[in-house]
Amino acid sequence: xxxxxxxxxxxxxxxxxxxxxxxxxxxxxxxxxxxxxxxxxxxxxxxxxxxxxxxxxxxxxxxxxxxxxxxxxxxxxxxxxxxxxxxxxxxxxxxxxxxxxxxxxxxxxxxxxxxxxxxxxxxxxxxxxxxxxxxxxxxxxxxxxxxxxxxxxxxxxxxxxxxxxxxxxxxxxxxxxxxxxxxxxxxxxxxxxxxxxxxxxxxxxxxxxxxxxxxxxxxxxxxxxxxxxxxxxxxxxxxxxxxxxxxxxxxxxxxxxxxxxxxxxxxxxxxxxxxxxxxxxxxxxxxxxxxxxxxxxxxxxxxxxxxxxxxxxxxxxxxxxxxxxxxxxxxxxxxxxxxxxxxxxxxxxx
Numbered sequence: 001x002x003x004x005x006x007x008x009x010x011x012x013x014x015x016x017x018x019x020x021x022x023x024x025x026x027x028x029x030x031x032x033x034x035x036x037x038x039x040x041x042x043x044x045x046x047x048x049x050x051x052x053x054x055x056x057x058x059x060x061x062x063x064x065x066x067x068x069x070x071x072x073x074x075x076x077x078x079x080x081x082x083x084x085x086x087x088x089x090x091x092x093x094x095x096x097x098x099x100x101x102x103x104x105x106x107x108x109x110x111x112x113x114x115x116x117x118x119x120x121x122x123x124x125x126x127x128x129x130x131x132x133x134x135x136x137x138x139x140x141x142x143x144x145x146x147x148x149x150x151x152x153x154x155x156x157x158x159x160x161x162x163x164x165x166x167x168x169x170x171x172x173x174x175x176x177x178x179x180x181x182x183x184x185x186x187x188x189x190x191x192x193x194x195x196x197x198x199x200x201x202x203x204x205x206x207x208x209x210x211x212x213x214x215x216x217x218x219x220x221x222x223x224x225x226x227x228x229x230x231x232x233x234x235x236x237x238x239x240x241x242x243x244x245x246x247x248x249x250x251x252x253x254x255x256x257x258x259x260x261x262x263x264x265x266x267x268x269x270x271x272x273x274x275x276x277x278x279x280x281x282x283x284x285x286x287x288x289x290x291x292x293x294x295x296x297x298x299x300x301x302x303x304x305x306x307x308x309x310x311x312x313x314x315x316x317x318x319x320x321x322x323x324x325x326x327x328x329x330x331x332x333x334x335x336x337x338x339x340x341x342x343x344x345x346x347x348x349x350x
Contacts, residue, residue, distance in 0.1 A: 029065055034059070035074075059074050060072070062252050067210065069253040072331070097144070102191055102193035114166045124163050131199060134201065135197065137195050137197060147194050149275060160295075175202065177295045204297075231263055235249075241344075245269035245272075250344060254331065256311065256331055259310075263306075264304045270306055274291075290311060293305070
């Protein structure tokens, strides 16, 4: 059996039936081009020892024709040597998590004017340095770093939902929620103790506006829900499956390494899938990650969309975001979504 990888994408799509191929091609386009280089004699031995045979490299670019998201894939980048780190000692992370104000949030963090939301595993605090005017921190009661169990994830979502309801009562204009979980400093967290951010605003954020326009235009042109067809396109080429009511995708245009998307109709449907993806992340050595949960506006019924992405080695001095991400809008990644799907199915469908 031929092992699938991103360089085989054209052949995989070609084998789809005409209807599914049409859906896939209306959403995605791609190219595969060889990149060539000539090594000086003095470099050849060192380069081949570190990288292997790289004089010709296969570059794959996949573009979402609707959202303009695009990603460049080159597996060679995963072979780059990492210099001796000067970052924080990873062995001391757990010790750091057990210290600081989040270890005693009821006494050492502020509350919102409408109070705190407390769950079995999480409690809220008003963020001192707010992203937006209604912004709370959801702090894990457990000082352990890895939060991956269903009860823990379910309680985080429940606390976030209840906080949004109280925040909405405080300001009825605010109806657009967003949950962000930055895990450790590579992902942007300034405190090691596990915590997430919940925001509610009267004006949706840019990414939410953009995707809602895509959904409206897609429904108008094709008569179907964009996220339904996005999942069907992934599933058709072996990058999507359903897990206990949620649809899970190894994203074909990832923002960075190992990006996973989850689509759910109800909040309790996303919980088991999110817990399992975090377990998978731990299994494959992901040390730091971002999670975003797009929730329906207050008082409306709609899909819950979750995105997770790996943010890299805690000890590395190299950055996972550079000029291509900031100004070209096209991430360059080394992880292959087909390899990621192998790991996800091993954990979730075993």
